[in-house]
Structure formats: structure tokens, C-alpha cells
Amino acid sequence: MVKPGLEARQAAAKLLAAVVDKKTPLDGLLDPSGGNPAFRNLEPADQALVRAILLSALRQLPVIEAMLARLVNRPLPGGARALSHVLTVGAAQILYLDTPDHAAVDLAVEQASRDPRNRRYTALVNAVLRRLIREKSGLLPQMEAKTVNAPPWFYERLQEAYGADADKILAAQALAPPIDITVKSDPRGWAERLGGIFLPTGSVRLRPFEGPITQLPGFAEGEWWVQDAAASIPAQLFGNLAGVRVADLCAAPGGKTAQLVAAGARVTAVDLSRNRLRRLAENLDRLKLEAEIVQTDLLKWRPDEAFDAVLLDAPCSSTGTVRRHPDIPWTKSPADIDKLSELQERMLRHAVTLIRPGGMVVFSNCSLDPREGENMVERVLSSLPEISRKPVETIGLQGLEFAITASGDVRTHPAMLECETPQLSGMDGFFASVLMRMG
């Protein structure tokens, strides 16, 4: 007979190993249909628990590891990764979740005793986690204060780009983000109706709510969609879109397509991924918005007629979304960033060929790394005399001037946009630049 809750802990340790040791993205592992069978085969309540354990463990991994290192009398034997994951899963519950302490310890001990790699360490697991329970209140603040809560490459890149703000960004990333929605119209009215906060991007920030988001007023009627406040900025940079022909080049799942259509543009939504385009079509359907949909590799796409405007929300390292995807610092690397930056440059060089003279391209992505944003755009601009930057003067409503850079691009990061509490503050890291073809 398997102890209730054991399979969830086993799945959590297994998936943690896949993320940290094999650099497998968490989203794929947790996919309801194509995800890892250890997760897929669990009951919904256990799946929710595994997700919560993994999000906490990955958000706080260096802090948890520092705590455990302090409590283990001798360093763990080299190569004892399986043991380390069992301890991390136990510690994440004891430190950050409301699992009863004794259940977290009992299940970690049981888990160790059933795994031939860990069987001989059951006494150690028991002793370390019990010590953690006794000492956590004194030790946690100490360790939080002196641990850099990210892998070294990630912190170095943040320091290089953001200086002293690097630490604020790490602190913001350790919190689960609030949910923002973009509404078709009347954001102030919807903020009131949903008890949310009206943001300067024109988005509504939801306060914590019970039950599924699909049950909130306005969802079924297609009045709004989930979109981080920062992600709503790029599509707003075109200005008046009534009747304008726009190609949305990396469109799926369609958050920005919906904004463009709702603003009155005639949109062609292009994406390489058939599955993601299916989601885009479903999303537009629910929102009662229409766009032409083209499934192709944008690098090979040569439409007959030039567009008035192009949005290129390019694939990127997504390092601006670590609040939601805390696996990213553990699964991505500087080499990935270099590769993505090259791809983005090729995409941008192609995108600017698709607009008419006087037309506009907005390039954006959710990376925090200037190699995928500021630096790449400078490189393209310096080699294409017919393309120039149109400096951004205002974003959305008043109150977002802090996000406009000296060169006139948009740069946001998770330590920006302070609201009532740290839990209700922050926004994704985004970069956006507006370029024009000379008329």
C-alpha cells in the first residue's frame, strides 16, 4: 500500500531532477496531455501540490540548498543528486507551503527508503528535515540575507545590465506574480467590477480570488484575456490602429493579436506552430475577434503586399518571466541567449522588409538580456540606413515614463510597477523598440 501523498513527492523529486540536472523546461513536464507520466498520472489535487512544490523549490533553490548545507553535518556524498532532490522537496514544503511539517518529513523518509540510491540515507533525511523544522525561524532570514537566489550566470548578467537593481529583480522574482488582464474596453469599469487594480498600462490587476479564473465575470463573455501588464505595452506603441494593416509575426497564443484587433487593426497573425495557432484561434473565438491566420516560418514568408505595420514579438530566453517560470535560470544558458539573439536579428532584418515606406515595426520580447534587445536593435539600425528608430514618447497612460530608456526604447523588469504590497507589485521584463522605414 502506497502512503497517500508519496507519489506526489516522488514525482516532484523526479521533475526537479529533470529541470536542474537535465535542463528540461518545466512547462513541458507539467503539460496536462504531453507532460511527464509521473505527473500526468496523478489526481488533480496531487498535480496541484507537485506544481506548488516545484515552483517554491525553484524560486528558492539556492536558499534551500544553503539551509540544507548548514544542517547536514558532513557534505552530501558526491553524486548524491537523488538524495539532494528528496531533501529539497521536503524543505520546500517545510519552508514555503502549508503541508504539516510531520507529513513532509515522514513522506521524505518513506521516499528515501523506497529508492535504492537513497535507502542508506533515511536516518540522515529524518535528522536533517527535523533540524530544519526546529531551526527554520532563526536560520531562514539569515540565509536569505546572504544567499544570491539565482545561478551565478544569471546574476552576473543581471548585474551587468541593471547594476544595483539586480538584487531588487531577484527579490521580485522570488514571489509568485499577480494576474493581470487586458480588457476589450472600459478597464476602469472592469477594475471596479472585479475588485482589481487599474494599472497605468490600462490593464487590470486581479487581487487573490477563489476558484478558476474562467469563472470570473466577463471571461465566458470574451470581455478580457490574461496578459501581464508589461506584455500589453508593445501593441500599444503603434498609436492609432483603426483600419491599419498589421502583420503580427510571432502571434501565438495571441495576446497581442487580440489587442491589435480590438484596437481596430486588420491583422494577419503568423506563427510557425500549428498547436499554438490552434490556441490563438480558440482565444480569438472566445473574444469574438477576427484575424487572418497564416501558419508558416516567418523567415520564408513573402506576402504580395507590404504592410502598414509589423509586430515582431520574437522568441527569446523569456528571462523576464521568471516570476511565472522559475525554471528558466536553471534550464537556459548564455549560449542559448547568443543563439536566440542571432535568430531575433535575422527575424528583425526580414520583418523590416515587409513594411511600406513610412511603415512601422515594433520589435519586442520578454528577455531581460540586452543581447536580445537593446544591443541587437542597435546592430540592425547601424547597418540599415533606410530604417530608423522612432523614440517612444509615452506608453499607455501616464505613470510609465520610468520604462522609457535614454535611446527611446521600452525596458521593463520585475522590480518595476510598485502596487499596494510586494505580492501585488511588479511586471514582466520586456523590451520594445519602434522602428520606421523612411518614406
Ligand SMILES: C[S@@+](CC[C@H](N)C(=O)[O-])C[C@H]1O[C@@H](n2cnc3c(N)ncnc32)[C@H](O)[C@@H]1O
Ligand atoms: C513569444 S511567443 C509569441 C507570443 C505572442 N506574441 C503573444 O502575445 O501571445 C513567440 C512565438 O514565435 C513563434 N515562432 C518561433 N519561430 C518562428 C518562426 N520562424 N516563424 C514564425 N513564428 C515563429 C513561436 O511558435 C511562438 O508562438
